[in-house]
Amino acid sequence: MTGLTKKLVCIASLAVALVLSLSGCGDDVGKVSLGLFTTKDVIIDARHDPKIPGVTCHISRIEADLSLADPSDMSISCRQTGPITAAEIANIDKSKNGEVVFKESLSILFKSLKVRRIYDKENQTLLYLSYSTKETNGSHKHALSTVPLYGTEAWIEPLNRN
Numbered sequence: 001m002t003g004l005t006k007k008l009v010c011i012a013s014l015a016v017a018l019v020l021s022l023s024g025c026g027d028d029v030g031k032v033s034l035g036l037f038t039t040k041d042v043i044i045d046a047r048h049d050p051k052i053p054g055v056t057c058h059i060s061r062i063e064a065d066l067s068l069a070d071p072s073d074m075s076i077s078c079r080q081t082g083p084i085t086a087a088e089i090a091n092i093d094k095s096k097n098g099e100v101v102f103k104e105s106l107s108i109l110f111k112s113l114k115v116r117r118i119y120d121k122e123n124q125t126l127l128y129l130s131y132s133t134k135e136t137n138g139s140h141k142h143a144l145s146t147v148p149l150y151g152t153e154a155w156i157e158p159l160n161r162n
Contacts, residue, residue, distance in 0.1 A: 049117065051101070055078055057145065060075045062074075074130050083152065084147075084152040092119060098127070115128055
């Protein structure tokens with residue numbers, strides 16, 4: 001082996017080690033293999049909203065071990081899994097942009113998965129938008145889930161809906 005070849009092998013080995021170490025992060029609930037002849041799996045994580053612990057989001061995404069081409073597709077489903085109080089709603093960002101509640105690095109190529117909470121005041125609903133920060137095939141992949149506040153302590157009876 002030449003000196004250049006040894007350096008390339010060393011860099012490739014470090015990259016693979018980094019990808020494998022990052023893939024172990026998260027609160028995995030499930031892991032489903034996509035087949036016998038692939039290193040890609042569907043990972044399902046459960047995440048609790050740090051400001052509204054009564055909301056749990058399940059995020060599914062593709063994990064591609066040993067591959068730098070980690071896809072950006074994901075899905076999200078958020079549900080009320082505990083009490084939601086008016087005090088918790090009072091303490092969240094209510095701007096049109098909302099706030100990032102989860103962020104996870106998905107590759108060494110500057111791609112991450114983010115989940116942003118946005119409050120829909122008129123419908124008293126929490127929106128959870130998951131999206132990839134890296135454009136893939138001309139599109140930023142994203143998914144949306146909602147948690148209505150109806151039936152919770154945070155619900156405010158509308159004055160007039162007509």
